Amino acid sequence: MTSAQPVLEMRRIAKAFPGVVALDGVDLTLQPGDVHMLLGENGAGKSTLMKILSGAYRKDGGDILIDGRAIEIDSPRGALARGIRVIYQELNLVPHLSVAENIFLGREPAAWGVIDRKALYARTSALFLDLGLDQVAIDPRARVSSLGLAQRQTIEIAKALSPGAAKASAKGSSEARILVMDEPTSSLTSREVTQLFALIERLAARGVAIVYITHRLDEVFRIGRRITVLRDGRHVRTCSIGDVTVPELVRLMANRDLAEHFPKAPAPRGAERLRAEHVSVAGKLFDISFTLHGGEVLGIAGLVGAGRTELARVLAGADQCDEGRITVDGQAARFRGPADAIARGIGLLPEDRKAQGFVAGLTVARNITLPHAGRLSRYGVLPRRSESDVARPIAEELRVKATATQPVRLLSGGNQQKVVLGKWLAGDVRVFIFDEPTRGIDVAAKVEIYHLMNRLTAQGAGIIMISSELPELLGMSDRILVMHHGRLQAEFARADATEERVVSAALGLAG
DSSP: OOOSSOSEEEEEEEEEETTEEEEEEEEEEEOTTOEEEEEOOTTSSHHHHHHHHTTSSOOSEEEEEETTEEEOOOSHHHHHHTTEEEEOSSOOOOTTSBHHHHHTTTOOOEETTEEOHHHHHHHHHHHHHHTTOGGGOOOTTSBGGGSOHHHHHHHHHHHHHSTTSSOOBTTBOOSOOEEEEESTTTTOOHHHHHHHHHHHHHHHHTTOEEEEEOSOHHHHHHHOSEEEEEETTEEEEEEEGGGOOHHHHHHHHHSSOOSOSSOOOOOOOOSEEEEEEEEEETTTEEEEEEEEETTOEEEEEOOTTSSHHHHHHHHTTSSOOSEEEEEETTEEEOOSSHHHHHHTTEEEEOSOIIIIIOOTTSBHHHHHHGGGHHHHOBTTBOOHHHHHHHHHHHHHHTTOSSOTTSBGGGSOHHHHHHHHHHHHHTTTOOEEEEESTTTTOOHHHHHHHHHHHHHHHHTTOEEEEEOSOHHHHHHHOSEEEEEETTEEEEEEEGGGOOHHHHHHHHTTOOO
């Protein structure tokens, strides 16, 4: 859909942080009903641009126009009042409240100072019906903590689009006119992705302008209408979806060709690094047995809720098994906590890096050295120079776009992921457990991580890689285990693994 009058124009937007130019004269134009794909490597400036649009950051230069009129967005409240909604990759819900309470938080219908729950639940059901979410089967009364990640994301979308999500003001309408979605499908099943895309089409048909940030290039061509590419904080190109190809997009984002998306390098199979025998956790894992050898990438596939992350947490000492035995380098191991697993050479890259992978307020150097503070410290004090000496070469090897003294909370998602990886490279880790290692990572950064995996296996390490991206599992794994409802459903050698066979096993249709 086109219009003579764009709903949004961001012109020559500039933003700098100490030592880093995040945006250098970036442009973005949205038409009503646009599905605009915002692409670029991690650190390209996508998140910074959207934080300026949402009022989280103040721009240093440039102009923002809505409906042709220049405005200043000086706070998140101001952005909401102008109909701007942002759904971040890390969801912002209150776990102990119900679905309905989260959606209408602060705007609950009340009588005599008491929440009218019947009206609250009715409003929620009506909203789901209006958005076409009635088939998702989410109970408005259900506590959010009891729901899966995909259902929580649906609630976040409904919350953003609910009537009166921001109070109307003299500055503009409170109804959603611009919707920003940051990696919305990163934890969804294919069926849930289809439902989300149908919702996006309905919103676009109503005239809502959508900015869609993703690193999954198949999604770009599936739902996108226009594309804007950023690189190193600069605007590279804006075009219609039909005017660009996948190889061209990769070159625009990375400024180089990526001939191989999955550069698997075979390594000699070494000694057994880890063995799990009949591992069980009540209600979550049932009789899990497998081995991992040095030089091997063992992929683990399965649908959301299959038990993959639960298994990773047991192997990394975050949770304990009720039954079974774990052996590391031929010796029995019993982990009372993550420190015991780290001491035995096991490192976990968790699925939720923000909550479990790093300490946001600490620096890059401190996060990289944190698990090894005991080894590096002197009389209980960690010398700043030692910390820097250890962290700097690792950050350089991983191409972290930040200084060693920057707080990790200021980094892009991809650079935060590299910091989490870096802390295990600083120690004597021989078993790496990567849970969704490329979630929210751009194409070029993914290839960097795959090359790192090749280097680790060449050095004799064993890698367990949990991933929801089948091409990634098929491209990088030496073997693939498939989980279904907490059990190992199937095992495939690399030569025997196909997308159809893995999907069938994940659905419980093959054994």
